Amino acid sequence: MSSAKRPLSPHLLIYKHQATSSFSILHRICGVAMTFGTILFAYWFTSAAYGPEAFETAQSIMGSWFGLLVLFGFTFSFFFHLATGIRYICWDMVLGFDMEVATRNAAVITLFALSMTALTWYVGCSRMGDL
Amino acid sequence: MVKFALPAGSNPVKGKLHKNETGATNIRNFHIYRYDPDTGGSPQIDTFEVDLDICGPMVLDALIMIKDKMDSTLTFRRSCREGVCGSCSFNVDGTNTLACTKPIAEIKGDVKIYPLPHLPVIKDLVCDLSHPYAQYSAIEPWLKADTPPPERERLQSEEDRAKLDGLWECILCFCCQTSCMSYWWSGDRFYGSAVLLQADRWVQDSRDEAKGERLTELNDSYKLFRCHTIMNCTASCPKGLNPAKAIGHLKNQVARRE
Numbered sequence: 373m374s375s376a377k378r379p380l381s382p383h384l385l386i387y388k389h390q391a392t393s394s395f396s397i398l399h400r401i402c403g404v405a406m407t408f409g410t411i412l413f414a415y416w417f418t419s420a421a422y423g424p425e426a427f428e429t430a431q432s433i434m435g436s437w438f439g440l441l442v443l444f445g446f447t448f449s450f451f452f453h454l455a456t457g458i459r460y461i462c463w464d465m466v467l468g469f470d471m472e473v474a475t476r477n478a479a480v481i482t483l484f485a486l487s488m489t490a491l492t493w494y495v496g497c498s499r500m501g502d503l
Numbered sequence: 504m505v506k507f508a509l510p511a512g513s514n515p516v517k518g519k520l521h522k523n524e525t526g527a528t529n530i531r532n533f534h535i536y537r538y539d540p541d542t543g544g545s546p547q548i549d550t551f552e553v554d555l556d557i558c559g560p561m562v563l564d565a566l567i568m569i570k571d572k573m574d575s576t577l578t579f580r581r582s583c584r585e586g587v588c589g590s591c592s593f594n595v596d597g598t599n600t601l602a603c604t605k606p607i608a609e610i611k612g613d614v615k616i617y618p619l620p621h622l623p624v625i626k627d628l629v630c631d632l633s634h635p636y637a638q639y640s641a642i643e644p645w646l647k648a649d650t651p652p653p654e655r656e657r658l659q660s661e662e663d664r665a666k667l668d669g670l671w672e673c674i675l676c677f678c679c680q681t682s683c684m685s686y687w688w689s690g691d692r693f694y695g696s697a698v699l700l701q702a703d704r705w706v707q708d709s710r711d712e713a714k715g716e717r718l719t720e721l722n723d724s725y726k727l728f729r730c731h732t733i734m735n736c737t738a739s740c741p742k743g744l745n746p747a748k749a750i751g752h753l754k755n756q757v758a759r760r761e
Binding site for chain 2: 378379380381382383384387388392393396460463464465466469470471474
């Protein structure tokens with residue numbers, strides 16, 4: 373009997389989530405999110421060059437609750453992708469492969485990304501009045 | 504290619520309930536993947552009410568008990584029952600492991616047993632491993648040397664021998680190989696973690712003289728570099744080995760040579 377006629381054993385839906393595999397997929401998602409986020413940034417900046425009306429429109433989009441949410445997500449993606457990226461460089465040097473180290477680093481990355489996002493927004497918001 | 508859903512006819516449906524009518528009190532439900540090539544049709548998930556009081560402590564003990572006392576048609580591979588043969592590798596409770604070294608007590612609630620993921624199923628828990636075996640033979644897992652053989656064995660220092668620790672212990676159960684998403688989506692061209700750990704075993708061997716050829720052969724965007732360090736392999740290895748690290752070492756060796 374050819375293997376084409378045989379059923380394929382279940383995979384994704386039965387496999388339990390692992391901390392390390394979740395970080396792998398999150399790294400990718402953040403990377404893709406930032407690609408689109410960069411296009412948004414390009415629109416924001418070019419609108420300023422285009423004229424006061426265009427910039428006003430862009431400002432109102434970015435300043436809306438949805439725009440702010442996207443920017444917040446972008447900030448988190450940036451710091452998360454940065455930290456996991458550094459981890460990939462370490463892995464390329466054959467460092468940090470032990471399961472305990474990898475799991476601990478995953479916690480460090482989460483903490484770093486969350487606190488840097490919070491710090492960026494805290495500094496950003498508190499300086500708003502100066503501009 | 505990435506295909507999240509199973510192909511038509513591969514989705515398991517609810518199967519038979521094998522009740523335990525012996526009046527046992529310490530019952531645990533075992534949900535087991537069944538597929539019979541003779542009758543065809545969809546695979547099923549059968550439920551067995553296992554009396555833990557008359558069953559050994561490991562998941563394999565339960566499977567053997569079911570085959571002996573409840574349903575003799577249940578088909579699975581097993582041999583040594585002590586974690587050295589690598590036959591009874593299944594997906595137990597959501598992760599790949601050897602049934603013989605997995606205590607039932609470690610599992611909370613019902614026990615779910617599936618064949619190793621993303622492989623053609625021959626019958627019940629028995630998968631077709633021809634493809635990973637062919638990949639294993641493709642890395643030529645034997646000592647290669649051009650220098651004439653010495654009168655006795657080829658000697659190795661204690662330090663060089665120590666480099667093989669964590670590699671030689673692999674029993675080729677393919678738990679790691681089939682736990683990897685990259686292998687699920689690109690297994691036709693990506694060698695997979697078990698095979699690459701074996702490749703590293705020969706690259707690291709001081710007596711092997713074909714290191715350069717081996718690395719040239721592996722330097723391929725699929726064969727080796729489809730590994731994205733997801734690390735499901737290391738998380739699942741029932742022998743506590745680290746295939747992800749072995750692959751990292753291979754990538755590093757390839758990069759250093761470029």
